[in-house]
Amino acid sequence: MNPRPGYADLTPQQVLDALDAVGLRGDGRILQLNSYENRVYQLFLEDGSAVVAKFYRPGRWSDAQILEEHAFALELAAAEVPVVPPLVLTGAEDGVALAGTPPTLALQGAHRWSVSARCAGREPELDDPETLRRIGRFIGRLHAVGRRCPFEHRHRLDARADGRRALALLVEGGFVPADQLPAWQASCEQALAAVEAAFDAAQPLATLRLHGDCHPGNVLWRDGSPHVVDLDDAMQGPAVQDLWMLVSGDRSTIARQLDTLIAGYEEFSEFDDRERVLIEPLRTLRMVRHAAWLAERWSDPSFPINFPYFGSSAYWSQQTTQLREQLEAMG
Template sequence: MAISGYADLTPQQVLDALDAVALRGDGRILQLNSYENRVFQLFLEDGSAVVAKFYRPGRWSDAQILEEHEFALELAAAEVPVVPPLVLESAEAGVRLAGVPPTLALGGAHRWAVAARCAGREPELDDPETLRRIGRFIGRLHAVGRRRPFVHRHHLDPRADGRRALALLLDGGFVPGDQLPAWQSTCEQALTAVESAFAAAAPLATLRLHGDCHPGNVLSRDGALHAVDLDDAMQGPAVQDLWMLVSGERSTMARQLDTLLAGYEEFSDFDDRERVLIEPLRTLRMVRHAAWLAERWTDPSFPLNFPYFGTSAYWSQQTTQLREQLEAME
C-alpha cells in the first residue's frame, strides 16, 4: 500500500487536526515509533499531553475502528486499565465525528483518534509475581471480552490468514529465486501443521481479544499495569493474548504459562486444549509478519527500517526458522 495518504501529514497538519477537534496544541510535537499508523505525542495549551493516532488509509473500515474504540471504552468502564480514546467535539466545519460517543474524526484523507498520554515500561517477565499480575490483568480483560463477540473486527482464521499471507508473498515475487523452492515447501508444510493443530483442538471458544499482547503493549507504571494499542483487536481463542508472553525451552514456557494462568483463572476460565496452539500461533505470526512487510513495502519507511527484507539471507533464515517451528509443533 502506498504512503500517499500520509504525504501531506506535516506537523502543521497534525496540529490543525487537533484544533479541528477542540484540542489546542502549544506547538510541541513528537512523532512516536509506529510503522502501521502515524502516531504523535502533542502537548496542549493547558499543559496536558495527548497522543494522536492517524489510521493507515485502507487498513480498517470506520466500523472496525469504532468497534475497537467501543471495546476500549467498555474495558475502561469495567475498570480494566486500558488507554481508551477521548470523546471528541468538532470545532471546525468539514470535520466529521463518528461513534457513540464520538471518538473518531474524519477530515480530508485522514481519520484520527486521540488518547491521553500514558507512559510506562515493559514488565519483567522473568519475575513470577509479575507474570501472575499480567495473568490477572488479561483475565479481567477477557472477562469483558466474553460478553459479546466482535462483528466487524478481524476473526482469527488460521487457514485463511496463513494462506492469504503465503499467496501475497508468492504472487508479489518477494522471495528470491535461489531461496524460493526451499522456503515455499517449508512454509506450506508449516501452514498445514498449523491448520492440523487447530483442527485437532476444535471446537474452540472465541472472544474479543487485545490481539497483539506482547510485552511492549502491556506496560507497568508505579506498580500498576495497563494495556495500550488495541489496533489489532480481534476475535479469537484466549491463548492468542497469552502466547507472546512466554518464551524459551518447552519446559520453561510451560512453567511461565502455568504462572500466567494462576492469575488469569482468578477472573476467566482457560481451556487447556489451547496450550498446544502456542507454537502454531508463533508459526502463523512469522508468516504473516513477512507478508505484512511485503504489503507495506511501497511505504518508504519500510525499506528504511527493514533493509534486510527481500535478501537471500533473510529468506534463508525464514526457512530455517520455519523448519524449527515444524519440529516444535510435533
C-alpha cells in the same frame, strides 16, 4: 501492487490543525512516536496537558472496525480494566466530521484519527513470576469483558485463511528471491499445514474479543501494574492468542511461565487447557504473517528504511530455517 493512500500529505502543521479542529489547542510542540503501522504523535496543549493522537493507516481498517475497537476500549475502561481509551471528541470544525457513539473518531478526507491521554510506562519484567501472575490477572479481567459479546466487524483469527493469504501474497508478489523460493515455499507450506492440523484438532474453540497483539512491548508496566494503551489489532479469537507472546524459551520453561500466567488469569476467567497446544502453531502463523505484513507495506517509504534486510537471500534463508525449527516444535 497498487499502493494504498499513505501519509505523504500529513505534515506536522496538519497534525496540529487536525487537533485544533476538534477543540484541542496545541502549543506548537509535537513529537512523533514510534509506530510503523500508524502515525502517532504526542502533542502538548495550551492548558499544559499532553495527549497522543493516532492517525490510522488509510485503507487498513473500515470506520466500523475502528469504532468497534474504540467501543471495546471504552467498555474495558468502564469495567475498570486498566486501558487508555480514546477521548470523546467535541466541536469539530473546518470540514472535520466525528463518528461514534460517543464520538471518538475524527474524519477528514483520507485520514481518520483519535486522541487519548498520554500514558507512559515500561516493558514488564517477564522473568519475575509475580509480574507474570499480575499480567495474567490483567488479561483475565480483559477477557471477562471480551466474552460479553462478539466483535461484528473486527478481524476474526482464522489460521487457515490467514496463513494461506500471507503465503499467496509473498509468492505471487515476487518478494522471495528465486534462489530461496523453492526451499522457503516448501517449508512454509509444510508449516502452515501443521498449523491448520493443530487448529483442526483443537476444535471446537471458544472465541472472544481480544487485545490481539499482546507482546511485551504492548503491555506497559506502571505503578506496579500492567496496562495497555492501544487496541489497534483487537480481534476475535481464542484466549491463548493474548497469552502466547508473553512466554518463551524451551518447552519446560514455556510450560512453567504459562502455568504462572494462567494462575493469575483464572482468578477472573476460565482457561481451556486444550489451547496450550496452539502456542507453537500461533508462533508459526505470526512468522509468516509478519513477512507478509512487511511485503504489504513495502510501498511505504519508511519500511525499506527500517527493514533493509527484507527481501535479501539471507533473510529468506533464515526464514526457511526458522520454519523448519517450528515444524519440529509443533511435532
